[in-house]
Amino acid sequence: MLDEAENLFTVTDLKQYMYCPRIFYYHACLPQIRPVTYNIHAGINAHEVEEQRAKRRSLRMYGEIDGERSFDVAVQAPTLGLSGHIDEVVDTGAELIPVDYKLANKAAFHFKVQLAAYALLLEATQIVIVRRGFLYLIPLRRAEEVRITPRLRRIVREALEAMHLIQETEHMPGPTEWRRRCSDCEFRRFCNDV
Numbered sequence: 001m002l003d004e005a006e007n008l009f010t011v012t013d014l015k016q017y018m019y020c021p022r023i024f025y026y027h028a029c030l031p032q033i034r035p036v037t038y039n040i041h042a043g044i045n046a047h048e049v050e051e052q053r054a055k056r057r058s059l060r061m062y063g064e065i066d067g068e069r070s071f072d073v074a075v076q077a078p079t080l081g082l083s084g085h086i087d088e089v090v091d092t093g094a095e096l097i098p099v100d101y102k103l104a105n106k107a108a109f110h111f112k113v114q115l116a117a118y119a120l121l122l123e124a125t126q127i128v129i130v131r132r133g134f135l136y137l138i139p140l141r142r143a144e145e146v147r148i149t150p151r152l153r154r155i156v157r158e159a160l161e162a163m164h165l166i167q168e169t170e171h172m173p174g175p176t177e178w179r180r181r182c183s184d185c186e187f188r189r190f191c192n193d194v
Ligand code: SF4
Pocket: 020, 021, 022, 023, 174, 175, 176, 181, 182, 183, 185, 186, 187, 188, 189, 191, 194
């Protein structure tokens, strides 16, 4: 899902790389074999419905926060080589807080990295420090706060470097260490070594 107009990676590319580097490889280097699965459609539909719900939802869902909310915020930072759409951004006046809606029951690590990428994008475009964000878990109707730590920031930058290398060399990375992810992966039939 490269942002071809600007030759930037998208945050979705980054999330896929964190989930399994090989999924990113298939998208970036072999786009013609990209299947579209039920899971992808379900995720897109859930996001559209959730944005409507979120507009009706109280900010109290995120704790003691008061501020102005914006939805589906486009962000782009050529300095990072990255672009994305943030489901929601809360501007309290003192800080910007990105919120990402997830069709998931837990705040998985690759979701936290994705949120950190949104934080870096906001910092690059708005000249602010973003200290935290929220993952809103749609099935649980619960928001989980994520601190944007130096470690998460470093992981985002290292992942972007590795993604550039894969794209330039077209070298297929190894499979994910978490082989349970392979069982319902849309690319399962292309990976003969898992
Ligand atoms: S089948 Fe496994 S190794 Fe292959 S792309 Fe999917 S998650 Fe990665």
